Each structure stands twice: as C-alpha cells, then as structure tokens.
Amino acid sequence: MFNKNKLSRFCVDNRNLLINIAYSWCHERTQAEDLVQDAIEKALKNISKLNDIKQLKAWFIKIMLNCWRDKLRKKHDLQNFDDLIVGEENYSHQNVNLYESSTPESLLSQQQTKLIVQTAISQLPVKHKTVLSLIDIYGVSYSEVSTILDIPIGTVMSRISRARNDLLQRLSVKEDEHKVIPLKK
Numbered sequence: 001m002f003n004k005n006k007l008s009r010f011c012v013d014n015r016n017l018l019i020n021i022a023y024s025w026c027h028e029r030t031q032a033e034d035l036v037q038d039a040i041e042k043a044l045k046n047i048s049k050l051n052d053i054k055q056l057k058a059w060f061i062k063i064m065l066n067c068w069r070d071k072l073r074k075k076h077d078l079q080n081f082d083d084l085i086v087g088e089e090n091y092s093h094q095n096v097n098l099y100e101s102s103t104p105e106s107l108l109s110q111q112q113t114k115l116i117v118q119t120a121i122s123q124l125p126v127k128h129k130t131v132l133s134l135i136d137i138y139g140v141s142y143s144e145v146s147t148i149l150d151i152p153i154g155t156v157m158s159r160i161s162r163a164r165n166d167l168l169q170r171l172s173v174k175e176d177e178h179k180v181i182p183l184k185k
C-alpha cells in the first residue's frame with residue numbers, strides 16, 4: 001500500500017525536476033512552485049487511486065499537468081503553454097570543459113545557440129512541444145508520457161519523431177541564410 005510518507009519522500013527527492021517541468025509550462029518560478037504545491041495537495045487527496053508505485057512519477061506529473069490546464073482554463077490564455085525555457089540546470093549532467101566554456105566568445109556562442117534552440121522549440125505545435133519537453137529535456141519515459149497525456153504509446157512515438165524532425169528542420173540553416181531569429185518578449 002502506497003502511503004503519504006512515500007509520496008512526501010518522492011516530492012522531496014524530485015522537487016527540482018517537478019519545478020523545472022512546471023516552469024517550462026508557466027515561465028514563472030512562483031507559479032511553478034504553486035503548481036507543484038497544488039499537485040501535491042491533489043495527490044494527497046487521491047493517493048488511494050494510485051495502483052502501481054512504478055507509475056508514481058507519471059501519475060504525479062499528470063496531476064501537475066491537469067493543475068496547469070485548470071489554471072489556463074481560468075485565464076483563457078493558451079498561447080504560452082509549454083514554451084520551453086531551457087535553464088543551465090538542465091545541462092548539469094553533461095561533462096563540460098570549464099577552460100573551453102569560460103572564454104567570452106564561447107559563452108556568447110552558447111548563449112546564441114540556446115536562444116536559437118529556444119525559439120525553434122517555441123514554434124512547434126503544443127502537442128509536439130509537450131512530448132519533446134517531457135522526453136528529451138526531462139527524461140520522462142515514453143510509457144510515462146503515454147500515461148501523463150492519456151494517449152497510446154504509439155502516438156507518443158510518432159509525436160516525438162515529428163517534433164524532432166520539425167525541430168531539426170527549423171534549426172537547419174541554409175548556407176546562404178545567416179540570420180538569428182529573435183525571441184518574443
């Protein structure tokens with residue numbers, strides 16, 4: 001039997017991940033923290049509905065996504081759903097040579113690349129951005145995304161494939177084109 005203590009431990013252990021996912025949806029730190037808190041409250045109330053502890057992560061993210069959708073319905077503002085803000089914390093797992101990355105030129109290049117990728121991702125359809133952010137940025141498994149979005153795993157696979165192809169096309173620059181696409185402010 002899954003209990004409140006195990007849910008609390010999950011939330012503490014995964015706090016940064018959960019806030020980062022929520023932040024990718026709402027772009028405000030305090031609102032992201034509120035989303036996580038709202039999801040914790042709903043999860044505690046509905047803990048008896050969790051049948052398989054292996055599904056805890058997907059179950060919780062789905063609750064959090066539903067909390068976000070509820071907030072959007074109240075605001076009637078769908079235009080910013082799941083625009084990705086890829087923060088430095090998302091790259092902490094990579095081995096970075098500090099000597100190479102500390103020059104002003106390389107820092108500027110990294111910043112420009114980040115802006116170009118963010119812009120390209122923000123132009124994807126919502127259903128593709130959602131799957132892409134969950135799988136490629138936050139490492140959620142295909143089966144967990146299937147559970148979170150309540151869609152078949154085959155649909156998850158086709159959406160991630162289309163999202164990656166679309167993103168690749170948006171990031172491909174022809175030799176005669178050398179323009180940087182500015183982010184919307």
